Amino acid sequence: MLIKELSAIPGVSGDETRIRNFIREKLAARGLKNYTDALGNLYVSKEGRGKGEDPGLMLCAHMDEVGLMVSSIEKSGHLRFYKVGGVYEPALISKPVKIGPDDVYGVIGAKAIHLQKAEERKKALGPENLYIDIGAKNKDDAEKAVKIGDYVSFYSEASCYKNLVRGKALDNRAGCAALLEILQRDFPCSFTAVFTVQEEVGIRGARVAAYRVNPRMALVLETTIAADTPGIKEYEQSTVLGDGPAFTVKDDSVIAHPRLLERLIQVAEKQQRPYQFRRYGGSFTDAGAVTTSRGGVAAGVISTPCRYIHSPLSMLNQKDWHHLVEIVDGFIRSIDEKGLEV
Amino acid sequence: MKELIQKLCASFGPAGREGQIRAVIAAEIEKLKEEYFVDTLGNLVVRKGPAGGKKILVAAHMDEIGLMVTYIEENGYLRFTNLGGIMQQTLPGTRVFFENGTVGVIGQEKNKETREPGLSKYYLDIGAENRETALAKVKIGDAAVYLAPLHQEGKRLTAKSLDNRVGCAVLLETLSRLSAATLPGEVFFVFTVQEEVGLRGAQTIAYRTKPHYGLAVDVTRVGDTPEPEFKTNVSLGKGPTVKVMDSAVICHPKVTNLMMDVAEKNNIPYQPEVLERGGTDAGAIHLSRDGIPTGALSIPCRYIHTPAEMVDLDDVENGIALLQELLKCEQW
Numbered sequence: 001m002l003i004k005e006l007s008a009i010p011g012v013s014g015d016e017t018r019i020r021n022f023i024r025e026k027l028a029a030r031g032l033k034n035y036t037d038a039l040g041n042l043y044v045s046k047e048g049r050g051k052g053e054d055p056g057l058m059l060c061a062h063m064d065e066v067g068l069m070v071s072s073i074e075k076s077g078h079l080r081f082y083k084v085g086g087v088y089e090p091a092l093i094s095k096p097v098k099i100g101p102d103d104v105y106g107v108i109g110a111k112a113i114h115l116q117k118a119e120e121r122k123k124a125l126g127p128e129n130l131y132i133d134i135g136a137k138n139k140d141d142a143e144k145a146v147k148i149g150d151y152v153s154f155y156s157e158a159s160c161y162k163n164l165v166r167g168k169a170l171d172n173r174a175g176c177a178a179l180l181e182i183l184q185r186d187f188p189c190s191f192t193a194v195f196t197v198q199e200e201v202g203i204r205g206a207r208v209a210a211y212r213v214n215p216r217m218a219l220v221l222e223t224t225i226a227a228d229t230p231g232i233k234e235y236e237q238s239t240v241l242g243d244g245p246a247f248t249v250k251d252d253s254v255i256a257h258p259r260l261l262e263r264l265i266q267v268a269e270k271q272q273r274p275y276q277f278r279r280y281g282g283s284f285t286d287a288g289a290v291t292t293s294r295g296g297v298a299a300g301v302i303s304t305p306c307r308y309i310h311s312p313l314s315m316l317n318q319k320d321w322h323h324l325v326e327i328v329d330g331f332i333r334s335i336d337e338k339g340l341e342v
Numbered sequence: 343m344k345e346l347i348q349k350l351c352a353s354f355g356p357a358g359r360e361g362q363i364r365a366v367i368a369a370e371i372e373k374l375k376e377e378y379f380v381d382t383l384g385n386l387v388v389r390k391g392p393a394g395g396k397k398i399l400v401a402a403h404m405d406e407i408g409l410m411v412t413y414i415e416e417n418g419y420l421r422f423t424n425l426g427g428i429m430q431q432t433l434p435g436t437r438v439f440f441e442n443g444t445v446g447v448i449g450q451e452k453n454k455e456t457r458e459p460g461l462s463k464y465y466l467d468i469g470a471e472n473r474e475t476a477l478a479k480v481k482i483g484d485a486a487v488y489l490a491p492l493h494q495e496g497k498r499l500t501a502k503s504l505d506n507r508v509g510c511a512v513l514l515e516t517l518s519r520l521s522a523a524t525l526p527g528e529v530f531f532v533f534t535v536q537e538e539v540g541l542r543g544a545q546t547i548a549y550r551t552k553p554h555y556g557l558a559v560d561v562t563r564v565g566d567t568p569e570p571e572f573k574t575n576v577s578l579g580k581g582p583t584v585k586v587m588d589s590a591v592i593c594h595p596k597v598t599n600l601m602m603d604v605a606e607k608n609n610i611p612y613q614p615e616v617l618e619r620g621g622t623d624a625g626a627i628h629l630s631r632d633g634i635p636t637g638a639l640s641i642p643c644r645y646i647h648t649p650a651e652m653v654d655l656d657d658v659e660n661g662i663a664l665l666q667e668l669l670k671c672e673q674w
Contacts, residue, residue, distance in 0.1 A: 280412070295549050296385075296550075
């Protein structure tokens with residue numbers, strides 16, 4: 001299963017080589033030519049089967065994930081770390097990780113609970129109280145295995161149960177899987193697909209990708225917060241697992257182009273597929289960088305709802321993902337048929 | 343002047359939903375027999391003056407802060423997110439209206455702990471008994487703005503969205519008073535979109551028009567109220583300001599010096615402005631392409647981002663005079 005495969009591969013922001021190579025292999029297997037730019041974005045110019053005009057459509061999904069980076073090595077051989085992207089700190093303790101290009105195995109440790117004072121036990125532990133333990137005897141020993149600047153990714157086995165998929169980095173490997181699925185199909189019109197880098201550290205890849213592609217309109221394939229969990233009121237849940245893919249009306253980086261959003265709704269209605277609106281108006285997506293590129297681009301976002309994103313283990317519903325793929329498919333075809341005035 | 347500002351302030355136009363205010367401005371421009379175009383994000387652009395010389399981009403944002411519906415409850419109440427810098431203290435009891443005219447009242451959940459509990463603790467009541475009746479009037483993604491008509495007290499005007507409809511009025515009035523023959527170069531008068539959510543319209547129109555100089559026309563904070571939140575000498579009624587710096591731009595000295603020289607030469611009162619928190623379109627314009635020397639002219643304004651912003655008509659008139667003389671000046 002594609003999402004599961006993509007989930008397992010390390011690809012923390014700025015260190016996307018392995019996930020990019022994996023996607024390239026999948027593209028090559030389908031005979032799709034691709035190229036990369038200086039930051040590491042991966043581009044596919046998908047040729048249409050029809051003779052119509054090129055609508056200037058770009059689809060993109062970021063392939064990077066949140067993670068950590070080794071910042072220093074203690075005399076004892078324990079590693080200190082920085083966060084890369086918006087990692088949920090309380091989820092870090094006692095988690096397995098892979099470090100550097102050789103996948104050195106480590107565990108995130110903290111002072112034993114037995115030794116913690118009463119006040120200490122009440123506080124959530126952050127990078128200042130945590131370290132990565134690779135079983136090194138001392139600094140010299142640790143330096144044989146890792147170095148400062150090595151990337152650290154979560155090590156969580158991906159698994160499926162009924163419609164649920166569990167794994168690390170589902171934000172946004174689910175989007176990458178959807179884009180790969182779309183690229184395997186034939187469409188009457190041409191479009192450009194981009195697997196972007198460094199979204200989690202400030203939507204950087206998408207900024208240069210949009211400049212290069214110079215599209216008229218763009219649809220971002222994302223994975224977004226589902227908070228349909230205990231203690232959260234309906235209107236604060238952002239999205240609900242199993243209620244269909246989510247359309248963004250507005251986040252901190254973009255206001256979805258009204259006509260593009262309308263079209264997504266029309267397509268979903270016509271296909272009689274479930275969809276929902278993202279109820280949370282915050283956080284950033286690649287669409288923010290794309291919409292302000294050059295003279296302006298009409299942009300929108302469609303997401304697979306996902307619980308526990310930005311932590312070592314997240315969870316989504318494959319049905320939502322499947323509906324997302326079909327709505328994106330229908331969106332591309334509707335652009336070919338009717339165009340989109342932007 | 344008051345009538346124009348009143349018309350602009352009454353119009354609906356939150357960030358990302360500027361269709362109605364754009365149509366109102368377009369109608370004013372048609373009256374002036376000027377031509378315009380609208381770009382992808384919705385910026386409205388009027389070009390005036392002879393091509394070939396220095397190009398100047400003058401930007402006033404036409405969007406205003408607002409609310410956007412994110413969820414409709416079973417009982418008909420609406421939940422919302424912010425479009426721009428909404429101040430929570432001003433919300434309870436405030437009325438808002440939607441593009442289709444639907445009016446709602448903002449309510450607040452029980453709360454004793456904090457003055458700013460977060461937008462999720464507020465809701466919008468449009469008089470609907472349930473989700474179905476609410477959906478007949480409003481859908482998710484629809485936006486609303488404050489319902490707060492303009493009122494005049496002496497030389498002072500209060501209304502919603504004087505930030506930055508007063509800037510739009512300054513541009514429109516300057517356009518009508520300037521004849522193309524008096525302009526040394528090409529001027530792009532731009533009514534920008536999505537300023538309140540991150541200077542987005544200005545960013546794309548600066549790229550597209552590729553000007554030699556940039557100038558934002560917006561409102562700025564004042565320090566002439568009891569125990570003001572910001573330490574600034576800017577006061578209402580003492581003239582437009584020449585921006586020196588804000589959080590998004592350090593204005594180019596060539597532009598600020600030129601503005602001050604022109605003001606002094608023409609006996610137009612002005613105030614230097616250093617704004618510690620806040621930004622304007624100048625922030626986006628000066629970083630476009632390989633950099634654009636940019637300045638900003640501001641109209642002092644009290645109670646910014648509340649339903650009752652306040653400006654002084656003399657400042658508006660002097661702002662128009664300064665912009666007019668500045669654009670006619672040969673020293674760019």
